[in-house]
Amino acid sequence: xxxxxxxxxxxxxxxxxxxxxxxxxxxxxxxxxxxxxxxxxxxxxxxxxxxxxxxxxxxxxxxxxxxxxxxxxxxxxxxxxxxxxxxxxxxxxxxxxxxxxxxxxxxxxxxxxxxxxxxxxxxxxxxxxxxxxxxxxxxxxxxxxxxxxxxxxxxxxxxxxxxxxxxxxxxxxxxxxxxxxxxxxxxxxxxxxxxxxxxxxxxxxxxxxxxxxxxxxxxxxxxxxxxxxxxxxxxxxxxxxxxxxxxxxxxxxxxxxxxxxxxxxxxxxxxxxxxxxxxxxxxxxxxxxxxxxxxxxxxxxxxxxxxxxxxxxxxxxxxxxxxxxxxxxxxxxxxxxxxxxxxxxxxxxxxxxxxxxxxxxxxxxxxxxxxxxxxxxxxxxxxxxxxxxxxxxxxxxxxxxxxxxxxxxxxxxxxxxxxxxxxxxxxxxxxxxxxxxxxxxxxxxxxxxxxxxxxxxxxxxxxxxxxxxxxxxxxxxxxxxxxxxxxxxxxxxxxxxxxxxxxxxxxxxxxxxxxxxxxxxxx
Numbered sequence: 001x002x003x004x005x006x007x008x009x010x011x012x013x014x015x016x017x018x019x020x021x022x023x024x025x026x027x028x029x030x031x032x033x034x035x036x037x038x039x040x041x042x043x044x045x046x047x048x049x050x051x052x053x054x055x056x057x058x059x060x061x062x063x064x065x066x067x068x069x070x071x072x073x074x075x076x077x078x079x080x081x082x083x084x085x086x087x088x089x090x091x092x093x094x095x096x097x098x099x100x101x102x103x104x105x106x107x108x109x110x111x112x113x114x115x116x117x118x119x120x121x122x123x124x125x126x127x128x129x130x131x132x133x134x135x136x137x138x139x140x141x142x143x144x145x146x147x148x149x150x151x152x153x154x155x156x157x158x159x160x161x162x163x164x165x166x167x168x169x170x171x172x173x174x175x176x177x178x179x180x181x182x183x184x185x186x187x188x189x190x191x192x193x194x195x196x197x198x199x200x201x202x203x204x205x206x207x208x209x210x211x212x213x214x215x216x217x218x219x220x221x222x223x224x225x226x227x228x229x230x231x232x233x234x235x236x237x238x239x240x241x242x243x244x245x246x247x248x249x250x251x252x253x254x255x256x257x258x259x260x261x262x263x264x265x266x267x268x269x270x271x272x273x274x275x276x277x278x279x280x281x282x283x284x285x286x287x288x289x290x291x292x293x294x295x296x297x298x299x300x301x302x303x304x305x306x307x308x309x310x311x312x313x314x315x316x317x318x319x320x321x322x323x324x325x326x327x328x329x330x331x332x333x334x335x336x337x338x339x340x341x342x343x344x345x346x347x348x349x350x351x352x353x354x355x356x357x358x359x360x361x362x363x364x365x366x367x368x369x370x371x372x373x374x375x376x377x378x379x380x381x382x383x384x385x386x387x388x389x390x391x392x393x394x395x396x397x398x399x400x401x402x403x404x405x406x407x408x409x410x411x412x413x414x415x416x417x418x419x420x421x422x423x424x425x426x427x428x429x430x431x432x433x434x435x436x437x438x439x440x441x442x443x444x445x446x447x448x449x450x451x452x453x454x455x456x457x458x459x460x461x462x463x464x465x466x467x468x469x470x471x472x473x474x475x476x477x478x479x480x481x482x483x484x485x486x487x488x489x490x491x492x493x494x495x496x497x498x499x500x501x502x503x504x505x506x507x508x509x510x511x512x513x514x515x516x517x518x519x520x521x522x523x
Contacts, residue, residue, distance in 0.1 A: 008458075008465040012431035013487040015082035022076060023508045026066040032073055064509070083489040085433055087297075091459045093381070094427070094434035096404055096448025097191070097239050099269050099291035104361070107294070107354045116353055121345035125330055131349055132329035134356050135322045138306070141359055145367070146265075146285055147278025148308035152317050153289075153347035158266040160342070161286035161305030162197035162233065165262040167339045168284065168309065168316040169231050170201055172260060175337060181230040181259070187216045189238035189395070192438055194264050198233060214396030215244055221253055231260035236280070237270060240394075240443070241378065241401030251281030260284065260313075266305075268292045269452055270375045270403030273368030277308070284309045289348075293355035304351035318342040373453035374403050377460060381405070381451050384464050388471050390415050394443055404450035406443050413445045418474035418481050420445040426473070426481045428488035430466045 038049065050058075068076070086092060092100040110116060119131055139151045155161035166184070173181045184198035187208045195205045206224045211217040216234070232254045237243040244250065251261045263277045263285035269292045277285035289295045289304035296302075309317060319338045320331035331346065362370065382405050385391055386398075390412025393405050409420045420436055424447070427434045437446035451460055474481045485491065497503040505511035512519070 008462040009469045010430055010462070010466075012429065014428075014431070014489050015079070016489045017079040017082065019076065019079050019083075021508060022068065022073075023066045025068045025072055025076060027069075028067060030067045030069045030072075032068065032070040085431065087454070090431045090433070091455060091463045092433060093449055093451040093455060093460070093463060094432060094447070095297075096406065096435045096437070096450045097267060098297055098435075099267050099288070099403075099450060099452055100297050101269070101291075101294060101452040102454040103294050103296045103354070104358065107357045110357055111350045111353055116350065119349065125328075129329050132322050132331070135347065135349075135352060136324055136329055138352055138356055138359075139322065141356075142287065142306050142308055144364075145272065145276070145287075146308050147276040148282075148285060149311040150314040150317060150321070151306055151308040152321060153304060153306055153352050154318050154341075154343055155286065155305030155307050156343050156348065157290075157303040158191075158264070158286060158288045158305050159193040159197060161307045162193050162262070162264065163200060164305075164307055164318060164339070164342055165233065165284045165286065166198050166201040166203065167342070168313055169260050169262070170203075171316055171337065171339050172313065173230055178258070181228055183224075183226065183228045184230055185221065185224050185232045185254070185259075187234055187238060188440065188442060189216075189240050189242070190233065190235035191239055191264055191266060192440075194233035194235065194262075203230060210395050214242055214394075214399070215246065216250070218246055218249060218253075221250060225253060225257040225259070227258070229254065229257045229259040231262060231283075233262045233264060235264040235266070237267075237402040237404075239404075239438070239448070240406040241404045242395065242399075243271070243275075243402050247280045255281065262286075266291060267403060267450075269450075270371050270378070272371045273364060274371055278310075283313055289351050289355040294358040295351040295354040302348055302351050304348040304355070306355075320346065322346075370453045371403075374451070377451035377453065377455060378403055378405065378449075380457070380460060381449055381464065385449070385467065388412070388468060391471075403452075404448060406437055406446050406448045408443050409445040409447065412471065412474070416474045416478055418478050420447055422481045422484065423447075423467075423470055423474070425488075425490065425492065426470045426484035427466065428485040428490040432463065432466060 087100050087102065115130070119128060125132065135153060138153060142151045143149060155164055173179060182202065182204055183206055184203035185206045185208060186194045188210070195207065198205055208216050208220050208224065232250065234250065236247050254261050260283045261281060263280065263282040265277065265285050266288040268287055272292070284307070286305050286307040287293065289306055290297055290302065295304065315336040316339055317335060318341060319335050320333045321335065323330055323332045359367070379400050382393060382401060385407060386393055390409065392408050392411065393401070394408050409423065413419045424434045424436065435448055437443060437448050470481060503514070505514055
């Protein structure tokens with residue numbers, strides 16, 4: 001008997017294990033498996049497998065790896081798995097700007113197939129014709145999607161693709177004898193990596209703020225351009241979900257000043273099949289395969305950036321490019337003005353393969369349908385969430401958005417004393433994740449939501465009902481919200497150390513060096 005839940009707010013309680021780091025489980029001599037010695041016949045044929053190694057390859061001491069038995073390893077990682085949330089477990093629309101969507105599980109079968117998973121980057125080109133064909137086909141697909149003329153899939157991520165765009169821009173101006181062009185223009189609501197990657201290349205970054213209508217201020221752009229302008233890096237729609245209707249005017253102004261225009265399309269989920277980089281006047285653009293094109297987001301990896309350029313910039317792309325000549329696919333290293341190699345090997349092939357399968361399964365009409373549903377879902381959330389008293393969508397307020405919205409709970413905070421971080425922690429009690437926003441915090445008390453095309457109306461309603469429930473709770477029992485979480489593995493921490501690199505530890509070894517004595521005292 002199927003009984004539909006009337007109350008869509010789930011009774012959720014997450015497992016919470018006080019689990020040690022794997023190195024803390026170390027017990028000298030404990031083994032998960034004991035490998036037997038090779039048979040005498042094998043040793044007679046190939047030796048013991050160690051003594052024949054060159055001395056330079058031999059360790060002076062054994063690696064400091066944890067020694068843990070099988071049962072404890074199994075328990076450890078299963079417990080950690082119970083601490084996770086994600087698109088396969090919950091309605092993950094609160095990971096704003098990240099385009100967390102359904103990644104078809106059938107595509108994992110392709111990636112795990114030995115024909116793909118056992119490929120080695122040092123294989124002869126004759127033996128990887130299938131992989132090269134897929135990469136070449138993806139180049140052709142993205143030419144059609146963007147209108148640009150040539151693509152590389154070498155970038156490891158979107159931010160890496162921006163760095164490559166900045167490298168191409170710099171070399172382009174240098175070869176033209178215009179090394180004085182050292183200023184890069186971006187907008188405050190473009191992704192922060194647009195400014196950061198340019199700064200890494202030594203550019204002075206000029207930031208354009210919104211006008212009274214919430215669009216990037218075109219008059220400010222006119223004042224910013226000069227003989228020192230190298231170009232423009234811009235996200236559109238910006239990270240608050242607004243599409244700049246004057247984007248072709250922006251690119252025209254930059255071109256007249258002698259600069260190049262780079263399009264940050266990391267999140268193109270609301271404009272596939274609707275608008276293209278070519279028609280907007282861009283010289284370069286990139287897409288995130290691990291977001292828009294349904295390869296898993298990965299939270300830092302695996303990832304892939306598809307970077308495209310016009311014909312005029314093709315000779316600056318990183319090597320190698322995949323070409324088809326006389327019926328065979330090959331890696332072309334002879335690129336005249338190339339910026340060189342920007343990562344090991346040719347690109348993240350498993351990410352490319354997943355995205356290839358997704359594009360092939362949908363076709364051109366399917367990609368456009370993705371955008372239509374994503375925009376519909378987003379504006380449904382917008383209409384309902386801003387019906388909560390004190391929640392607004394600024395820059396500009398009240399207007400429809402494309403694929404996401406950066407909301408402000410500032411008025412709600414003033415009226416209840418409950419801030420957005422309190423609401424975030426309380427959402428964890430119901431099995432949800434809610435992201436604030438990346439810097440800068442121009443939108444006060446922000447949260448960013450992007451529903452994508454993957455979620456049904458029923459799921460969106462469940463998410464909205466939970467936010468409404470918490471909002472009502474904040475008015476009637478604010479301490480319940482302020483003291484959250486109560487039923488989640490998530491907990492509050494002292495964030496003061498975030499800004500002190502001397503306190504950071506990215507490995508267990510570095511943690512012990514910095515905090516070992518203090519840690520032992522607490523134990």
